[in-house]
Amino acid sequence: MPTPKTIDTAGLRLEFTRHGEQALATALKTLAALPNKAQDLVSKTVLNGSENRPAWHVLSRLGAKGLDAPSQAAADFLQAEFTRMADWVDQRVEEAGAEGLDIIHLGAGGSETPMLALHTALSVLQTPRCRVHWVANLDGATIDAALAAAKPERSWIIINSKSFRTQEVMRNADIALRWLGDGIGTDKARQRLVALTANAELALQRFGLPANQIFRSLPEIGGRFSLWSAHGMVLLLAFGRETVTQLHAGAHDMDQHFLSTPLESSAPGLMAGLSHAYRVRFGLPLLSIGLYGDAFSRMPLYLQQLLMESLGKSTSADGMQPVHVSGPAVISGVGTPVQHTYFQLLHQAAVPVFHEIVAVAHPWHRHLREHMALLANALGQADALWNGKDASSWQTELMAQGMSPEAAARAAHHRACPGGRPSTFIWMERLSAYHLGALLALYEHRTVVEGWLYGINPFDQWGVELGKTLATKIENALLSQNAQGLSPETAASLDYLRTHSN
Template sequence: MPNDDADAAWSALMALARRPDARAIRPLFAADADRAARWTHRAGDVALDLSRTSVSDDVLAALLRLARARDVTGFRDRMLGGGVVNPTEGRAALHAAQRGGGDAAVQATLARMQAFCGAVHGGALCGATGQRFTDVVNIGIGGSDLGPAMVARALWTPAAPMRAHYLANVDAHAWQEIRARLDPARTLVLVASKTFTTQETMTNAALVRAWLVDALGEAGTTHLAALSTNLPAAAEFGIPGERVFGFADTVGGRFSLWSAIGLSIALALGWDGFAALLAGARSMDEHFASAPPESNLPLLLALTEVWHVNGLGYPARAVLPYDERLARFPAHLQQLEMESLGKAVALDGGVVARASGPVVFGEPGTNAQHSFMQLIHQGPTPVPVDFILVAKPDHPFADSHRKLLANGLAQAEALLVGKSAAEVRAEMAAAGADAERIAAIAPHRVFTGDRPSSVIILPRLTPGTLGQLVALYEHKVACLGALWNINPFDQWGVELGKVLAGGTLAALEGRAVAAQAATAASVAAILRLQAEG
């Protein structure tokens, strides 16, 4: 359906992007001594500094005009109000509702989860030999793994009630590595699959179930619980209904860590920690629902991405958490953003008019500085960066933490200010290099600068602040779906490979011949190598 207001807003924005100085950031600081303060926005414990981007006052005005034309706030209100915002599947997107509130079904599920955690932690629910559970293994993949694994890693401490392990890859090497650290008598296993048919998850579940039964007899099946809506399949696997925790179809996998899928988090951290995670996310929900557009953190983050992707043509973004505990946060965002926004089809079924779904990648700092930061500093195409910093650590090594923060801020500054050819030549001359050496080497040591980054600062990494951070990015994704006129809540692109895997498996088992020539050739090569022993 044509939207003349949106077309005009896009045209105005792209006109600004064609200006010769559209990518320049340093002049914005030169013209505004208060830029860092003016472009830092806060919600709860999260401070978002967008000053190191080339979003100027007139660019922001154009972006906000686009948001109005695309009715982003209307989309937000429909989503948070339970309206159908996933039209290809005819569903609402109720992940925010899982964080608590007035929904009776959500409250009932949370109450069951809390009671289960209390029984496990208190010793009322023990293993087959009467020993308390010390470890929980979550078997899932995609959203049933990435979000919970990220949170559990980020927030676990030695004082936590249980250790959590995450088994996702169908490659059994993953199970072998985890199994070596477990005592079956003390291990609780969660099978996380909404349909209880996901191939990778059910293959791994069968391996782990066999391990429990081998060690403990049929009583080993009492160590199993399920995060699923398929009660009959779970029962057939040996998991009774009272050990099955469901969640609605309106909760997409990559948004599901707040639901029953988060049971491993609650077991690992304790219920109070999980409740604080939910409360932190709720506080970001409230900010998203009520803050005006010009200070609404999820919307501002989304609009900045539109400027970078559509205005300036930057096809990727790096996420660099300067906190080792957030090492898996980039992986979580990879799924959250690329599975949600990697769409070439608009809501009306036509072709998306503009670029969407940038590549998201990252590693924790300072590791990234010795990995891919070369490309980010001197590669031909700028890559915007999200730096995530935590002001106060939960360890006593103040010197290490100061150096960590110094490196993060220095990287952001280096991307901004760069180093000119004149500066390089002057440095080399002062160090004693001759004219020939300077002429040969100076071009390689120039940094263009004016490379954008955002800086997010948390006071501490706690369940509450992590909940705020994750919800910030979830709502950013929703805003981008509205801005780009795509559905961020379906993921049809993952289906074809799943379907084809069945036929390929039959070929590898010798029950069929792969129909596609290249696949058949690869299968034949693998079978030959396997036959050689």
């Protein structure tokens, strides 16, 4: 089967024209041999082996259907919960009237980064109908600033945590609840808490929340894939049911493409296959993702989390074998400013980097000439990366400008760009909720397939969990001033803190 050079689906066009034939052939061969199937994502098949669970994030899209009774039951539950949540949101917004709502959104990782990325992008198109104050960090200044910008009498606190054990979220929830209680009274403050979680029992235990203040996801949906479930409530609050339904529609259409197309011919499959080829066959360690337009300003952190938390593994999916090559390190930024940060590395570093570029064909503002210039920059970078400009061409050009042959030869080597840096160009027809939904689903599917190609589990993150466990132990040592049981390196750091932290 010939490798497609362009793929059009769900309002996106992917151009694979800036890849070499060897890379494309390698991608095609590995994808054709992959035993995993896209349909596994909408069935009871256990895909997250380390936690013995299916992976059901696709079933949280509106209109999704399962292939068997357990997966269909999950789809029914998730979509019913979405309707309940949307009805609840509509009622709260109506009650708030012209003054609107202050939403204190407490999340971390996958309970914050994709929602913030989409909130930023959609805010370019539609004025949010409530004020969202984002808090993810344990830095106390962050929550102080969020609470200072909100008014207690019109505030709701959203506790967004799949496990309801995330340290940052629970600590910030305690601070926010005290603040709200000081402003409107303790009993009323507890009526202004909402939990978004797969652990309703713990939400009830910790805060005494009744069922109508808890909106549930499922343990089978990983945090970084969870924005389509109850965890995405903040988007309903900010933009309403119609916009979020369009977001789901774009993702659902990308799902249908993915589920109905052979992996070697699908957009997510080919992206994954190429990334895998560059890592395994060509040994390239770094992927760059450039997104053109400030609407994407919060997207890089989300894409970095999605890809590196999913693909940063060194053990096979069954836990039995070491894996010597897995996903790339990911750098990402927004064009054109990102061109002035790390793009020098892309063009002239000794080790090549592979690249993905996202751009929007139709402007979302009235400045057509500037939009054309933005797109020209995106295309210019892609062409420069792929075609380059050798020293001989530079020397001829510099001599034509009057430089001596010796000086031109020296200068030419500094200016030479070798080219051969591959890139996939991803066009969105326009900036809209629908196209954003399709883009995020594209990256979700691409990430999953790439994990399958490496033979790893893209749905767990045990490295992150270890760091959290050690942080709790170290905090206890800090408070007790007893470093017993800590590593020598950390004990030495605590000695420093004892004399400098007050």
